[in-house]
Amino acid sequence: MKAQKKPPTWPNDIYEVLKQVGIRQVAYVPDAGHTQLINSCHADRSMKVISLTTEEEGVAMLAGTWLGGERGALLLQSSGVGNCINLLSIMHECRFPLLMLVTMRGEWGEFNPWQLAMGQGTPPVLQHAGVVVQRVDRADEIREHVFAAAQLTFNTCRPVALLISQRVIGFKDWSK
Amino acid sequence: MAKKIKATLDRRAAVNQILARRADTLVVTGLGSSCYDVGAAGDHPNTFYLWGGMGAAAMMGLGLALAQPKRQVLVITGDGEMLMGLGALATIGTQGPRNLAIVVIDNEQYSETGMQPTHTSRGVDLAGMAKAAKFPRTGTIHTQSQLKAWIPKLYAPAGPAFVAIKVNHTRYPMAIRLRDGAHIKNRFREALLGSSAFD
Numbered sequence A: 001m002k003a004q005k006k007p008p009t010w011p012n013d014i015y016e017v018l019k020q021v022g023i024r025q026v027a028y029v030p031d032a033g034h035t036q037l038i039n040s041c042h043a044d045r046s047m048k049v050i051s052l053t054t055e056e057e058g059v060a061m062l063a064g065t066w067l068g069g070e071r072g073a074l075l076l077q078s079s080g081v082g083n084c085i086n087l088l089s090i091m092h093e094c095r096f097p098l099l100m101l102v103t104m105r106g107e108w109g110e111f112n113p114w115q116l117a118m119g120q121g122t123p124p125v126l127q128h129a130g131v132v133v134q135r136v137d138r139a140d141e142i143r144e145h146v147f148a149a150a151q152l153t154f155n156t157c158r159p160v161a162l163l164i165s166q167r168v169i170g171f172k173d174w175s176k
Numbered sequence B: 001m002a003k004k005i006k007a008t009l010d011r012r013a014a015v016n017q018i019l020a021r022r023a024d025t026l027v028v029t030g031l032g033s034s035c036y037d038v039g040a041a042g043d044h045p046n047t048f049y050l051w052g053g054m055g056a057a058a059m060m061g062l063g064l065a066l067a068q069p070k071r072q073v074l075v076i077t078g079d080g081e082m083l084m085g086l087g088a089l090a091t092i093g094t095q096g097p098r099n100l101a102i103v104v105i106d107n108e109q110y111s112e113t114g115m116q117p118t119h120t121s122r123g124v125d126l127a128g129m130a131k132a133a134k135f136p137r138t139g140t141i142h143t144q145s146q147l148k149a150w151i152p153k154l155y156a157p158a159g160p161a162f163v164a165i166k167v168n169h170t171r172y173p174m175a176i177r178l179r180d181g182a183h184i185k186n187r188f189r190e191a192l193l194g195s196s197a198f199d
Helices: A010-020 A030-041 A055-067 A078-084 A087-096 A112-129 A139-156 B011-019 B031-041 B057-067 B079-084 B086-093 B126-131 B142-152 B179-198
Strands: A023-029 A048-051 A072-076 A098-101 A133-134 A159-164 B026-029 B073-077 B100-106 B136-142 B161-166
Touching: A010 A030, A010 A139, A023 A030, A023 A055, A023 B057, A030 A048, A030 A072, A030 A098, A048 B057, A048 B086, A055 A072, A055 A078, A055 A087, A055 B057, A055 B086, A055 B136, A055 B179, A072 A078, A078 A098, A078 A112, A087 A159, A087 B179, A098 A139, A112 A133, A112 A159, A133 A139, A133 B057, A139 A159, A139 B100, B011 B031, B011 B073, B011 B142, B026 B031, B026 B057, B031 B073, B031 B100, B057 B073, B057 B079, B057 B086, B057 B100, B073 B079, B079 B100, B079 B126, B086 B126, B100 B126, B100 B142, B126 B136, B126 B161, B136 B142, B142 B161
Parallel strands: A023 A048, A023 A072, A072 A098, A098 A159, A133 A159, B026 B073, B073 B100, B100 B161, B136 B161
Antiparallel strands: none
């Protein structure tokens, strides 16, 4: 796949749903797949946007966010899921909601072998940590998937991870 | 390295003095001894007790402080717990929440696991790290008079503030039975948010 000429519309779909469901705090470790969304959030004065040093900080922070009566979301890539595991025990024991939007690596057309371990491990690792795992493979379905994941997590107080397929994000063409 | 000062302050006496002034402050504890110290000072619905999730306390305080900018938020944790999440100092320092204060009860040991020394016993300066991470108020306390002078700063919205309190090695029994996480969370939210906690 060659680089897309026009920016994709699905990151803005996510941004609009985050606004719609009342997300006030957005925590992230940067990922190329989330670039547009991160920029949109930073440009929005009604959102508090928190750049993290590691993804587990976001898990702990968003527990505090909910404790204080606000809603938040965590943006991360699949390699960062492994960093979250022990602190997800807080969500499990306390029944905190957590909306994780995970851009996937190490699957569809991946060129970097170092991404495979955590990319392939992401769904079972999250499930074993007590997180409800959902997945979206098509860009035109992202809006409804993010909305459904937000409804699920904030209404049932269970952590939910929405995995955004590498097929949606696109991959680097490594062929000569 | 500077000559080491022998720690004489008692952890429970220090925590008691700090919390006697809490008023409507929201409190988050770290796991282990600091959790028990805060419980021993008197249970409160706006105390969130972490019994696990080592390294989470400071960041939980940040999320809470950002959600409740008009309320003071106080994190009381241990040196081992703080050392596990040092990146949080950089994240908090760059966010700069004025209503957040972090107190580390620093006995320089992992109390729950056999009193193994932590890096603070080897000269690592947590308050220095917080200062380097842009915390405007930082300090390390060795004496009762220093503690007394610092307590008002913990409740002044001029943070983020960070203080390490060097305490002796006295160990105390667990003074709190409440450990059901969902209950601790729901009780905290109901006390803070009223009936909207369950919307």
